[in-house]
Amino acid sequence: MKLNITEIRKDFPILDRETQAGVRLTYLDSTATSQKPVQVIEAMNDYYRRSNANIHRGVHTLAEEATSLYENAREKIAKFINAESARQIIYTRNTTESINLVAYSWARANLKQGDLVILTEMEHHSNLVPWQMLQAERGIELEFITVTDDGLLDIDAYKALLSRRPKLVSFTHMSNVLGTINPAAEIIRLAHEAGAITLVDGAQSVPHLTVDVQSLDADFYAFSAHKMCGPTGIGALYGKTALLESMPPFLGGGDMIKEVKLRSFRPNTLPHKFEAGTPAIAEAVGFGAAVDYLTKIGMENIAAHEHEITEYALERLEEIPGVKLFGPSADKKGGVAAFTLEGVHPHDVAQILDRDGIAVRAGHHCAQPLHEKFGIPATSRASFYLYNTKDEVDLLINGIYKVKEMFG
């Protein structure tokens, strides 16, 4: 079903604002963080206005309400990625913390010196640094699946690495720079055949694609609410039940325990075992509301709309002399267009576009090694979501022509 963008845009009050007098916002930076619909903002407001209490302990009405709102959101999130059970959804602060949870808990219990972890050259820093830290601490080895000039993972290179019997393969489902949608099911199947556990960075995929953790057979899957119309400060880690049960706790404190004595404790059951301290309750409620919102519109419809916009944007960008695009063709990528403009630094491109209210990101987008591979310090990146239109792409294109004129 084709999206009614005019109606959808009404849900996002921020899209109506001006960045300066007479200049309306054109938000093309959803890969960094998405905007939030009123449904999410109101759900969080209602929570604070009506139900605010701490969860899991109190017996009073508000505590009961807060607890069910918090846990109902978990049910919604589990259903959204087709997890078997809500017990497999651990609330975290964001994708980064989800990955760190696996690195601190699972990896430190299971990896020893010389064990191999396979990553890829297109990872966000969040899926590089935790493993580099573990390498320094534990002496594990890291190898990287190479990225081809077209911005795809080199699957033959991956197969060659698998012969070295890795313990873990951790990779992004969708690149935040190239937009590449990686063949996650195949990567996971091959990893399992080689006896490895898999962790998927789903920060960009869950907001934009239909993700089914069971059909992917992912062992761990990490994502953030704020990129999928939800609030900042909350994310999730999905894990297979047996794995999560076998893992030691991550942070210690209240809520993650079953029983505490002065010199010992027994950890709580899933998912609470991994959720120490008072969590981001209002944010969890917002996360649930975001899932409701996306579900109602339909992930397939959103993906189809983004594909149409992206195809159009790439086509128009390619027409501009001096523009170089990075990443694969539209059929292999999500709604991301990273580019350079000859003779102009990406920061300057972004700054000049901002004069026309156009928000794009400039820099290395937390993927510095990937930029180094392509021999560039930075790119400008326009990214698209369910609320973006072709008219906004046209504004971007006109803006880039203005930049060219200034630096001409």
Add this chain to the structure above:
Amino acid sequence: MDDLYREVIIEHYKNPSHRGKLDPHDISFADNNPLCGDHIQIDLRVGTDGLVTDARFDGHGCAISQASADLLVESIIGKPLDEVKKLNKESVLELLGIDLGPVRLKCALLSLKVLKAGVYGLGEAGDDLVE
């Protein structure tokens, strides 16, 4: 805002007068802006009287970072090192003739940080050098 890309900035970005390296040199230092990967190296020659006799910058980055480096390097030639040590945020903004928000300020001040870290013989170009 309209002043941000003043002609002088675009001109110094496109045709810098002091881009390059000095060999030999008395002081050389380089660092990055971790936010965007901008890179600047500054080489200095210093006379026995403590005056900067020559200075060059090299590197890559946005128009603001490169133009400010060019203007800064140009401005310190003939000056005593003690005076260079006293340069601050305002000195650079004065050279650029613009006002900047917190993000772009980092671009503009990278060259001053590199310069001062080099002059003071520090291992890193910290933010405290330009406050």
